[in-house]
Amino acid sequence: MPPESLVAHVAEQLVRLCRVTGTAPAEPVRLVADVLGDAGPRALAAGPGWPSDVADDHSPVEFSVAFDRGGPPVLRLLAEAAVADPARVADLTPALAFLHRQSGRHKLCLSRLEQVRDLFTTERPQGLFGMWHSLILRDVPEFKVYLNPEIHGVAASRQVVREALDRLGAGPAYRVVERVLRPADRLTFFALDLEDAGTARIKLYVAQHGARLDEVAGAAAVVPGIDPAEVTAFCELAAGSAGPYVRRPILSSYTFTSGAARPVGYSVYVPIRSYVADDREAYDRACTLLARHGFDPAGLAAAVAALTRRPLEDGVGLLAHVSLRLGRPRPGVSVYLSSEAYRVSAPVPRRIAAQ
């Protein structure tokens, strides 16, 4: 019998993924039930309760496996707290309620969020989300929130981010990034670690619409210690071409810490699902990338097997993004995996995918 509710489906995948990463499953299962809230018991057959942008089929969750140097792979979950009113997806109330419920249990540090929250809040929110959560499922889970810089509209986003980073002591480092932003670039996510303020990081994600490879290199080059050639080689292999990348944007993320004059870390994300015919092709490329960066692809094989039994040729989008993390805190490769709770996207004929 297939599981009938969203939370049953996701929890089953989570338990199997925990086995792969060696994580105790009890707390991850509790967390996912809490974040899904009222959306959890909803029957899968009823379809998504709101059009969450976390995943293509509007599942409000996405898994990722982070391959790190010097440690086993780490399981993470991106989730959107149940949206009460589908007409107001960017309302922060349910997401904040989840954080407050968890903050006692897990000693979350909400002070930096409080310092900038007003900038990401409005009576008339715009865009596809207000706040998402990243749950890093180590034995003691770590929490991250994603805020929407475009909540006041696309045109206001650079001002919003500048003000937020100024308040958090990363204004000078943001100026360095601002100099390489292209007019077509969009500031899509502003992320905060909710750990103790001393070590916590701030991340800004830039979607580089239609970027050429040299423009991706330029975005990476402003971060000290990053080799742009490593970034472009990753993109070329993941996307299967030298660009320009027009189907869905490549993203760059910059990591900031308070007081640093420049960004301290950089990652690149390739929406691999838009550049392959099917998941077999995406999986093969991801295995090649993992091996190149010194990781055993067997971890990915096990994670994929934990999620689905369908043949990889039968759909596209199970592997949504692949990313390369460089610099602090940990270099490595991550693979973002869809839950496919509601739908599997049909594969694209190879002839079209190769164009």
Ligand code: TRP
């Ligand atoms: N589904 C959205 C997208 O693909 C948002 C998103 C989810 C995302 N996970 C991500 C974006 C990982 C970049 C990287 O754009």
